[in-house]
Amino acid sequence: MKTVLIYSGGLDSTVLLYHLLDAGHSVQALSVDYGQRHACELEQAAAICAKLGVPFQRADLSGIRPLLAGSSLTSPDIPVAEGHYTEASMKSTVVPNRNMLLLALATSHALSSGAEEVAYAAHHGDHAIYPDCRPEFADAMATAIGLCDWNSVRLSRPFVDWSKADIARRGAELDVPFETTWSCYKGGKVHCGRCGTCIERREAFDLAEIEDLTPYANDAPDLATLRANHWHLSDHS
C-alpha cells in the first residue's frame, strides 16, 4: 500500500509514520508550511524522514498566510495561550480550516504520485477544541476524497479511537525516538513545557508511564504543580 502521510514531525504523526512502516506501507511524508510560528517542527520532520529513508515533501503554503488570519499559530501579534487544551483560551490556536487544507493537499499529492491512501494521526483526544478533528468532519472528508478523482483515494485514521497515551505506548513498542519529535506551539529552542500541546505531550508520557526525555524550558512547572493548579498557569505568564 502506497500511503501519503500528513506529517508534522510531532509525537502523534511520528508514531504513525513508524506504525505504517511497521505494517509494510510504502510511505511518502508530506509536511505543510502554512506560516506557523513553530516551523521548526518541519526541520524535525525532514530529519526524521532522512534517517528512515522515507521520501519527504514540504509544501509551501506560506503564500496564503493572509487567509489564515486570526490564529495565534500564524499571527505573530497574537500570543500563544498557556495552560491545558480544555481551556477556552486555547481556541486562539485554531487555524481556520487547517485540516481540510492539509487533507486537500495530501490528496492532490496522492493522486499525482499514484498513492492509494492518505493517512493522518487524528486521535480521540483532539476534538474537544478543534472542530475539524470531529469524526463527522473526517467522515465527510473521507467521502469527498473518495469522489474527487476517477482514481479513488482512501482516507485512513488508524489512531482515531486512541488516546495520546495509547499513541505514546505504541511509539515505545516501535522504539520511536520521542526526543527528536517536536510538539511545542511556541517554536522556541526547547519545548516551553506549558502551552497546550506541551502539557498534552507531558501528560501522555506520564499516563503511559514512559520516561519523558524531552528537554523543557528551565522555568517549566512540573506536572504535579500543573495538576494542583488545575492546569491554569496565568500566574506564570
Place this chain on the structure above:
Amino acid sequence: MKTVLIYSGGLDSTVLLYHLLDAGHSVQALSVDYGQRHACELEQAAAICAKLGVPFQRADLSGIRPLLAGSSLTSPDIPVAEGHYTEASMKSTVVPNRNMLLLALATSHALSSGAEEVAYAAHHGDHAIYPDCRPEFADAMATAIGLCDWNSVRLSRPFVDWSKADIARRGAELDVPFETTWSCYKGGKVHCGRCGTCIERREAFDLAEIEDLTPYANDAPDLATLRANHWHLSDHS
C-alpha cells in the same frame, strides 16, 4: 449575506459575481494562483473586481506546484489538448483535486473574515470530465464545510443545475461585459478558439444566441467547421 466567491475571471464565475451582487450579497472574491499556465485569467479577475469595487484577494499556491504534477494546466511540458471537452484527451487538463483545494482555501478565508457563505460556479455541464465537479463530491464538501469550524459556513452553488448557455443568458440579462472574461487554457494573448474551454465558451454563446465578441486567434476554425468535424481538431494541431 457576506459571501466568499471562488473567482477565476472566467465566464461562469463572472456571471456568478454579477448574479450575487444583483441579489444583494456582500461579495469578497478569491482567486487562486496554483501555477496554471493561463494565469492571465487572474489579471482579468482583478480588473473586473476593481471596476465593480469588489474586494479581491489573490492566494498564492504556486509553492505547491510539485504536488499538482501531471496536468497540462500546471506542467509546461504537457501540451493542452485541443478539441471538445467530451474527448478523452481533455483529461490531461484535470488538476488533481483542484476543487477541494479551492473550496478549502475559500472556507479558510470565509472563517477568518466572518463570511457565512462560500459560492462557486459549478454548472451542469462540468461533470463529464471533471470528477470533482460531480454533485456527490460537492455534497460531501458542503457537509465538511459545515462542520470544519464552530462558526458554520454554507456552500452555495446557484448554477449547479444550469447549462453554460443558461449562464450566458443570465449574464446577458445582467449586462456582464463578456469580452473582459478569460476562458482559454492556453494563456496566449487572445483566446485560441480551439481548446476545450474555448469551444465550450463559443458553444454556450451560440446556443444562447448571444453575439460572441471575444477576439479569437486568426487560425481558429469556425463553429460550423468544428461541428462538421465532430469537434476533432487533430488535423489542425
